[in-house]
Amino acid sequence: MKEIVVPSSSHTYSVWIGEGLLKNVSKYLQKEYSSIFVITDDVVEKLYLQTLLESLPKVHKAVAVVAAGEQSKNITTYYRLQTEAIEAGLDRNSLIIALGGGVVGDIAGFVAATYMRGIDYIQVPTTVLAHDSSVGGKVAINHEQGKNLIGSFYPPAAVLYDVDTLATLPPQEIRSGYAEIVKEALISDKEAFERLLQVNLHDLTKEELQEHLSFGIEVKTAIVTADEKEKGERKFLNLGHTLGHAIETELQYQLLKHGEAVAVGLLFSLFVSEDLFQADVSFSKLYGWLSDNGYPLPAEMLDPEILLKRMKTDKKAQAGKVQMVLLKDIGQPTTAVLDDEQIVHYIKRFRERLVRG
Amino acid sequence: MKEIVVPSSSHTYSVWIGEGLLKNVSKYLQKEYSSIFVITDDVVEKLYLQTLLESLPKVHKAVAVVAAGEQSKNITTYYRLQTEAIEAGLDRNSLIIALGGGVVGDIAGFVAATYMRGIDYIQVPTTVLAHDSSVGGKVAINHEQGKNLIGSFYPPAAVLYDVDTLATLPPQEIRSGYAEIVKEALISDKEAFERLLQVNLHDLTKEELQEHLSFGIEVKTAIVTADEKEKGERKFLNLGHTLGHAIETELQYQLLKHGEAVAVGLLFSLFVSEDLFQADVSFSKLYGWLSDNGYPLPAEMLDPEILLKRMKTDKKAQAGKVQMVLLKDIGQPTTAVLDDEQIVHYIKRFRERLVRG
Numbered sequence: 103m104k105e106i107v108v109p110s111s112s113h114t115y116s117v118w119i120g121e122g123l124l125k126n127v128s129k130y131l132q133k134e135y136s137s138i139f140v141i142t143d144d145v146v147e148k149l150y151l152q153t154l155l156e157s158l159p160k161v162h163k164a165v166a167v168v169a170a171g172e173q174s175k176n177i178t179t180y181y182r183l184q185t186e187a188i189e190a191g192l193d194r195n196s197l198i199i200a201l202g203g204g205v206v207g208d209i210a211g212f213v214a215a216t217y218m219r220g221i222d223y224i225q226v227p228t229t230v231l232a233h234d235s236s237v238g239g240k241v242a243i244n245h246e247q248g249k250n251l252i253g254s255f256y257p258p259a260a261v262l263y264d265v266d267t268l269a270t271l272p273p274q275e276i277r278s279g280y281a282e283i284v285k286e287a288l289i290s291d292k293e294a295f296e297r298l299l300q301v302n303l304h305d306l307t308k309e310e311l312q313e314h315l316s317f318g319i320e321v322k323t324a325i326v327t328a329d330e331k332e333k334g335e336r337k338f339l340n341l342g343h344t345l346g347h348a349i350e351t352e353l354q355y356q357l358l359k360h361g362e363a364v365a366v367g368l369l370f371s372l373f374v375s376e377d378l379f380q381a382d383v384s385f386s387k388l389y390g391w392l393s394d395n396g397y398p399l400p401a402e403m404l405d406p407e408i409l410l411k412r413m414k415t416d417k418k419a420q421a422g423k424v425q426m427v428l429l430k431d432i433g434q435p436t437t438a439v440l441d442d443e444q445i446v447h448y449i450k451r452f453r454e455r456l457v458r459g
Numbered sequence: 460m461k462e463i464v465v466p467s468s469s470h471t472y473s474v475w476i477g478e479g480l481l482k483n484v485s486k487y488l489q490k491e492y493s494s495i496f497v498i499t500d501d502v503v504e505k506l507y508l509q510t511l512l513e514s515l516p517k518v519h520k521a522v523a524v525v526a527a528g529e530q531s532k533n534i535t536t537y538y539r540l541q542t543e544a545i546e547a548g549l550d551r552n553s554l555i556i557a558l559g560g561g562v563v564g565d566i567a568g569f570v571a572a573t574y575m576r577g578i579d580y581i582q583v584p585t586t587v588l589a590h591d592s593s594v595g596g597k598v599a600i601n602h603e604q605g606k607n608l609i610g611s612f613y614p615p616a617a618v619l620y621d622v623d624t625l626a627t628l629p630p631q632e633i634r635s636g637y638a639e640i641v642k643e644a645l646i647s648d649k650e651a652f653e654r655l656l657q658v659n660l661h662d663l664t665k666e667e668l669q670e671h672l673s674f675g676i677e678v679k680t681a682i683v684t685a686d687e688k689e690k691g692e693r694k695f696l697n698l699g700h701t702l703g704h705a706i707e708t709e710l711q712y713q714l715l716k717h718g719e720a721v722a723v724g725l726l727f728s729l730f731v732s733e734d735l736f737q738a739d740v741s742f743s744k745l746y747g748w749l750s751d752n753g754y755p756l757p758a759e760m761l762d763p764e765i766l767l768k769r770m771k772t773d774k775k776a777q778a779g780k781v782q783m784v785l786l787k788d789i790g791q792p793t794t795a796v797l798d799d800e801q802i803v804h805y806i807k808r809f810r811e812r813l814v815r816g
Contacts, residue, residue, distance in 0.1 A: 111468070136778045181534050188604050193776055216573070218774045219597065219610045220688075240576065247545050253576045254611065332576075417575045419550055421493045 104316055108323050110239055110257040111330055117237055117319055119312060123264035124150060124226065127157040127199075130262055135197040135222070137162040139190055141183060141210035142201040143170040146228050150267055154201055154226065164190035168206065172355030175209050175243045177252070183213045197222050197259070203229035203275075204236075204360065208250070211241030215256035222259040228267040230279020231361050233315045234286075236261045238326035238336075244355075248415040249347045255331055263319075265312050276303050277397055278361030281342070283314050284388070285368055286321040289338045292432040299387060303395045338435035340418060341427040342367030345449075348412035349403065358398060365397045373452045375428040378438065383429045401456035406449040410442055461673055465680050467596055467614040468687055474594055474676055476669060480621035481507060481583065484514040484556075487619055492554040492579070494519040496547055498540060498567035499558040500527040503585050507624055511558055511583065521547035525563065529712030532566050532600045534609070540570045554579050554616070560586035560632075561593075561717065565607070568598030572613035579616040585624040587636020588718050590672045591643075591696075593618045595683040601712075605772040606704045612688055620676075622669050633660050634754055635718030638699070640671050641745070642725055643678040646695045649789040656744060660752045695792035697775060698784040699724030702806075705769035706760065715755060722754045730809045732785040735795065740786045758813035763806040767799055 103120035118130060138158055142151055147167050155163065166186045168174040187198075200210035200223060207225050214223035225236035242253025271279075280303055287295035294317060301310065322339065329336040346367030350360060358366075369392060372385040392399060410424070418425040423439050430436055440448075460477035475487060495515055499508055504524050512520065523543045525531040544555075557567035557580060564582050571580035582593035599610025628636075637660055644652035651674060658667065679696065686693040703724030707717060715723075726749060729742040749756060767781070775782040780796045787793055797805075 177534065177538050184602060184609055185604070188602060188608060188772060191779060193778065194774060195777070216609050216611055218608060219599065219612055242576065245541060245545060247542070251545060251575060252541055252573050254573055255576055415545060417551060420552070421550065422548060 104312075106316070106319055106323055108237060108257070109327050112257060113259075115258060115260050117261040117263060117323070119263040119265065119316055119319070121264065121266050123262045124153050124267065125157050127154060127226070127262060128159050130260055131159065131197070131224075132259060134159070135161060136193055136195040137164070137191060138197045138199060139163075139187055139192055140165045140199045140201055141168065141206060141213065142166075143168050143174065143203070143206050145170040146202040146206070149270060150201060150228060154199070162191065168209065170202075170205075172205055172244070172350070172360065175205050177243060177245075180209060180213065180243050183209065184217060187213065187217050192217065192221065194218050194221055197224065199224050199226055201226045201228065202232075203227065204232045204234070207232055207236050208240075208242050208253070211239075211256060211258065212243055212253055215241050215254040220256065225258045225261040227261065227263055229271060229275055230268060230311070230315065231275065231282060231359070233263065233279065233318050234282040234322060236263070237319055237322050239330070244351075247351075248412070248417075249351055251415070251417065263315065265308065265315070268311060273304065273396065274359055274362070276306065277365070277395060278359035280314070280395075281361035281365040281368065281397075283318040285339070285341050285364065286318045288368065288429060288432055289341050289427075289435040290321045290433055295384070295432050299391045337418060337437055338427050341429070341435060342369075342371050344413050344416050344418065344424060344426050345370045345409065347416060348409045351412050352408060353403065362398055365392055366399060369399070370448070370452050371426065371428055373455065374426065374448050375430070377448070378428060379430050381429070381431060383432055399456055401453045404449055404453040404456070406446040406453075409449055410445045413445060461669075463673070463676055463680055465594060465614070466684050469614060470616075472615060472617050474618040474620060474680070476620040476622065476673055476676070478621065478623050480619045481510050481624065482514050484511060484583070484619060485516050487617055488516065488554070488581075489616060491516070492518060493550055493552040494521070494548060495554045495556060496520075496544055496549055497522045497556045497558055498525065498563060498570065499523075500525050500531065500560070500563050502527040503559040503563070506627060507558060507585060511556070519548065525566065527562070529562055529601070529707070529717065532562050534600060537566060537570065537600050540566065541574060544570065544574050549574065549578065551575050551578055554581065556581050556583055558583045558585065559589075560584065561589045561591070564589055564593050565597075565599050565610070568596075568613060568615065569600055569610055572598050572611040577613065582615045582618040584618065584620055586628060586632055587625060587668070587672065588632065588639060588716070590620065590636065590675050591639040591679060593620070594676055594679050596687070601708075604708075605769070605774075606708055608772070608774065620672065622665065622672070625668060630661065630753065631716055631719070633663065634722070634752060635716035637671070637752075638718035638722040638725065638754075640675040642696070642698050642721065643675045645725065645786060645789055646698050646784075646792040647678045647790055652741070652789050656748045694775060694794055695784055698786070698792060699726075699728050701770050701773050701775065701781065701783050702727045702766065704773060705766045708769050709765060710760065719755055722749055723756060726756070727805070727809050728783065728785055730812065731783065731805050732787070734805070735785065736787050738786070738788060740789055756813055758810045761806055761810040761813070763803040763810075766806055767802050770802060
């Protein structure tokens, strides 16, 4: 069992990573709650809900289930969860548990952040991807005009990461999660990046998985500790996300998983960085690794004008211009504001590069 | 011009109270914003929007107007305001200005708290009632099952209280606002309470108004400074609100203004306090003053069973039981958890008392 301690402006909390956590949730609760409200999705429900419920203390419990997938992160589902929380009799001393991937964590966290002006919640991530979203307190829902546009900074009371739950993940989910781990390496640690590119995602051991998850969470923890509210370096965690979010929004969260869209965004960031800074930041290496590991890199969906418009509603946009995270070198992220023409130009050239293969 | 400084966990902000503020808003902005989004209602819009807009710096501006009245504090209006903010191109360096009463302040504040995970906002209250809601950072919308059930603690960047805007208020609005000032006196200061009961609301000077507002804000500031997140004494500010909110919700925010419903709640709290603590907390005096000043005290709407159900979804409820703020003496608030039977019993007897007159 590994414990990573995350300080935040309101309180300090622990991320526990290991096996068998789901069966022992009670042990990790720091106080007595009047009632517990579990929010999960209809896929995770069948796999792990029962185990979780049996491991909880004997107080009043209720469960809400959302449809699996990014589409659930909308205002209608958010309001329905608020209604169910009220009807379940949750009060200010109640606990919400988010059992699932990033979607469940984000929406359940935002419900907790705003239910009666904020109650405790615990993240129980069941995907690799959620290692990223479950730490750092960013919670949100999507607006049809952009991802995560409505949300709060609201850190959890704890994160319980049971690696046993990752055994059932389909390859697409593994890929999606690893894109964020690659991102964490790219912005922090050249050697870790090189080691990661040795990994074959089709053939991953439990030990490797646990090691990579811990690495990703440690990178993230260091950054959010230094800059909780994203005034400075926390922005770097958005490497690959400006284009990634634009693609996701344009595809209405279909076809590509979040991390798969981020992978395209990461590659684009390296493409732009190499041109803008005349530096080698391993574009070709990453391109090779993504291809080898089955990441979809569909050139045809890269419409420059449409994506530019989407990128301009990104939260990092400044006075109407796109702000991207780029790399001067691996481990040396920076931000740059790009003109509309530059963005269009780079997307066109990037698309050509992908078509060439 | 009076300045009251309010510390909060995230930053310290000033409440300015005086004349001519609306014409000089630029002077009170602490930083340069990329754009400004004004949220107001359709009554205040006609009276003060133009003056406000002319006093703002020359950056991109947009305006959103909601229907006046508590019904606007709902999820649909909230989401529409988020959409308008996105379409107006607001980014993380933008400012929201809440121009209006408590409804506008609460919903605009909650939009600011959750737009891109939080941007700055300024309260420009235009009612007496809003002296209470504009200070302390509580922002929220209503759920159909209860008032302010969805919200955040999110303090403003400043509060600009232009007393000139209070000149146009109808008597009902003055009454509504003064109920909160009476509450602030009841929980803190016997002499201030006695002085307030000398006031005739039909015949109020500008100096009295300014003095009473400052008194109310100072009481509130002292309490929220000591207990920002309502773990303890901030609860006392809810004196009169448990029944008040129940009445409002039951009436669907029609017929009675918020402060008028609170006035009924205050009287009920004194009624219960006198019986439970066998103390004289001026029930009869307050009853007389409310009657003299035209507060509606409609016994017929006090249905014990219906109100009990509503009171149990109050945010202060604990494990399904009603928690009320009561007074051991004037200036000595306390909380008590009451059984369902007690609540029903007291509402019945209170109703009989009002019928008797």
